[in-house]
Amino acid sequence: MVKGTIAQLDHDEKQLINHQSNLDRNPWWAQTMIYMILFILSIITLLPLVNVLSISLSEADAIYRNPMMLVPRQFTIEAYQYIFSTRILLTSFGVSVFATVMGTLLNLMFTITGGYALSKTQIPAYKYWMWFIIFPMLFSAGLIPMYILLKNLHLIDSIWVLVFTGLVAPFYLILMRNFFWSIPEELEESARMEGASDLRILLHVVIPLSKPAIATIGLFYAVGHWNDLFTGLFFINDNTKWPLQVLLRSIIIDMNALNTRSLGALTNEAGRIIVAGENIKAATIIFSIVPILMVYPFLQKYFVKGILLGSVKG
Amino acid sequence: MSLRKRYWKYRFIFILLLPTIAYFLVFSYFPFYGVVIAFKDLQIFKGIWASPWVGFKHFETLFASPKFAQLLENTLLISVYRLVFGFPVPILFALLLNEVRIIWFKRVVQTITYFPHFLSWVIFGGIVFNFIGPQGIINLFLTNAGMEPIGFVTNPDYFRPIVVVTGILKEFGWSAIIYLAALSAIDPQLYEAAKIDGAKKWRQIWHVTLPGIRSTIIMLFILSLASILDAGFEQVFILSNPSVLDVSDIIDTYVYRVGLLDANYGLATATGLFKGIVGAALIITANFIIRRTGEKSLW
Numbered sequence: 001m002v003k004g005t006i007a008q009l010d011h012d013e014k015q016l017i018n019h020q021s022n023l024d025r026n027p028w029w030a031q032t033m034i035y036m037i038l039f040i041l042s043i044i045t046l047l048p049l050v051n052v053l054s055i056s057l058s059e060a061d062a063i064y065r066n067p068m069m070l071v072p073r074q075f076t077i078e079a080y081q082y083i084f085s086t087r088i089l090l091t092s093f094g095v096s097v098f099a100t101v102m103g104t105l106l107n108l109m110f111t112i113t114g115g116y117a118l119s120k121t122q123i124p125a126y127k128y129w130m131w132f133i134i135f136p137m138l139f140s141a142g143l144i145p146m147y148i149l150l151k152n153l154h155l156i157d158s159i160w161v162l163v164f165t166g167l168v169a170p171f172y173l174i175l176m177r178n179f180f181w182s183i184p185e186e187l188e189e190s191a192r193m194e195g196a197s198d199l200r201i202l203l204h205v206v207i208p209l210s211k212p213a214i215a216t217i218g219l220f221y222a223v224g225h226w227n228d229l230f231t232g233l234f235f236i237n238d239n240t241k242w243p244l245q246v247l248l249r250s251i252i253i254d255m256n257a258l259n260t261r262s263l264g265a266l267t268n269e270a271g272r273i274i275v276a277g278e279n280i281k282a283a284t285i286i287f288s289i290v291p292i293l294m295v296y297p298f299l300q301k302y303f304v305k306g307i308l309l310g311s312v313k314g
Numbered sequence: 315m316s317l318r319k320r321y322w323k324y325r326f327i328f329i330l331l332l333p334t335i336a337y338f339l340v341f342s343y344f345p346f347y348g349v350v351i352a353f354k355d356l357q358i359f360k361g362i363w364a365s366p367w368v369g370f371k372h373f374e375t376l377f378a379s380p381k382f383a384q385l386l387e388n389t390l391l392i393s394v395y396r397l398v399f400g401f402p403v404p405i406l407f408a409l410l411l412n413e414v415r416i417i418w419f420k421r422v423v424q425t426i427t428y429f430p431h432f433l434s435w436v437i438f439g440g441i442v443f444n445f446i447g448p449q450g451i452i453n454l455f456l457t458n459a460g461m462e463p464i465g466f467v468t469n470p471d472y473f474r475p476i477v478v479v480t481g482i483l484k485e486f487g488w489s490a491i492i493y494l495a496a497l498s499a500i501d502p503q504l505y506e507a508a509k510i511d512g513a514k515k516w517r518q519i520w521h522v523t524l525p526g527i528r529s530t531i532i533m534l535f536i537l538s539l540a541s542i543l544d545a546g547f548e549q550v551f552i553l554s555n556p557s558v559l560d561v562s563d564i565i566d567t568y569v570y571r572v573g574l575l576d577a578n579y580g581l582a583t584a585t586g587l588f589k590g591i592v593g594a595a596l597i598i599t600a601n602f603i604i605r606r607t608g609e610k611s612l613w
Contacts, residue, residue, distance in 0.1 A: 017417075019412075019494070021413065034410050038410055039423075041407070041423070041486075044483070045487070046426050064454065065458070117331035120324070120327050124320045133334070144348065144582050145347070145351065149348060168338075173334065198326040230548065248436045252439065281440060285441060289433065303491075
């Protein structure tokens with residue numbers, strides 16, 4: 001099989017997932033211990049998430065009495081109602097959705113065109129064009145020069161800064177190029193023989209063959225945009241234009257954007273505290289995990305391919 | 315063929331390359347013009363060009379201040395602790411997973427342990443604080459039990475261990491994938507040969523498994539060494555607070571604070587430039603070493 005083709009990728013992926021070690025089997029007690037360790041590691045990863053979920057669905061009163069819970073106690077969705085009633089969270093959510101959708105679309109356009117161009121090693125001065133792409137990976141001018149540039153471009157305090165500062169990442173460009181290399185040259189040649197234009201070949205031959213690679217790279221870009229804290233933190237001061245992560249930092253870490261401190265706590269008729277800092281924070285955490293959770297099955301489907309793609313000899 | 319004709323022949327390719335080139339020109343190369351701020355006293359109303367030159371003044375200020383030693387110490391210590399305690403974890407995890415014969419169990423463990431990698435540090439930090447914050451569940455539990463709460467977040471002694479441990483918890487699963495890929499590529503015949511030679515389990519691991527992933531280990535180790543000045547900006551930024559600043563202030567957080575918050579552009583640019591140059595030198599050296607060891611180099 002040719003290194004890096006879709007068939008090879010699928011094969012490598014299956015091999016990785018279904019890999020059975022050819023090492024000797026362990027004695028039963030050692031094997032049991034290994035299973036136990038792995039089980040505990042999974043539990044350590046999982047329980048904090050379950051705990052946050054339960055806290056977000058419990059009355060503050062119950063949380064203060066005993067916060068170590070794995071199922072909600074005195075179940076309530078007031079904390080969620082509260083965070084949805086604050087306009088600012090939904091605004092930020094909208095900003096993040098915009099940055100993620102628009103950003104990923106532009107990322108893919110740049111990465112596909114650029115990666116395809118760089119897969120053609122016969123172009124003049126190929127080596128120098130490659131260096132042009134690699135250099136920014138090694139050395140950057142730093143935060144302040146970037147800030148000055150964005151100020152001159154009037155991108156400070158604009159939500160477009162979230163899209164424009166990372167239009168194409170050298171690493172993914174190289175990954176894309178490696179994948180295009182795996183598409184047999186003959187396919188393009190035969191299409192050309194039949195009179196297809198360059199553009200047609202790219203759109204109707206190359207891109208359809210590259211769907212797995214495009215999906216992989218697109219998902220990674222998308223998660224990158226969704227989780228991006230710094231671009232918003234550095235370059236957006238206006239909190240009505242903050243992406244979710246910057247607002248979340250303010251809520252979860254500083255505890256001030258939702259003004260929960262001045263709010264004190266919301267109590268019900270019986271005087272029980274229903275909503276307080278703890279379950280509001282927990283509800284905000286869950287709210288922003290949900291989108292990641294929704295794409296996680298797809299991420300999982302593709303990320304092994306992504307890793308394998310990266311290790312294709314370039 | 316003349317050069318012009320060759321470019322003309324590949325005009326379609328260059329049209330496709332153009333947006334990428336334009337992007338890097340504007341957002342990666344053009345900012346280098348701003349590096350002159352490191353050698354000037356930027357007066358924002360005069361603009362970069364009209365501001366007076368001050369030579370190496372900002373660098374002298376930086377290197378002479380006790381802050382610089384502190385920044386370097388904090389940055390290097392966090393990175394070194396990460397290497398010593400964090401680097402082996404995904405390798406051990408991959409080796410343990412490699413022993414699992416029940417495929418569904420392996421998949422479930424992987425599905426769970428990879429997940430935190432996809433959460434931002436803001437979210438993961440929120441989950442961490444849910445545990446160890448002043449109002450976190452550990453301290454609520456302690457106070458309810460009539461004990462003194464522990465200042466995990468405010469006591470500087472706890473900061474570095476917390477950074478290292480939470481860093482491991484978030485990434486150990488994901489980092490293991492690359493080792494799992496290397497493990498699955500080991501030729502089964504090598505194991506058979508070892509068994510015929512009478513090698514027991516540990517010998518098989520020592521002579522077949524570990525050599526099989528050695529090049530991956532070496533490459534990732536060299537890369538970690540090369541990025542030793544990157545102590546994990548996002549994580550440190552999220553987990554730190556003013557009361558632990560003496561141990562948590564790393565080069566990146568300092569550049570952000572001094573540059574963007576205090577608007578001391580000259581000093582911040584100089585500090586960033588220092589880090590950029592050393593970092594580039596380290597990664598180029600690393601690539602050189604990797605190439606010399608006969609491995610696939612980075613570029």
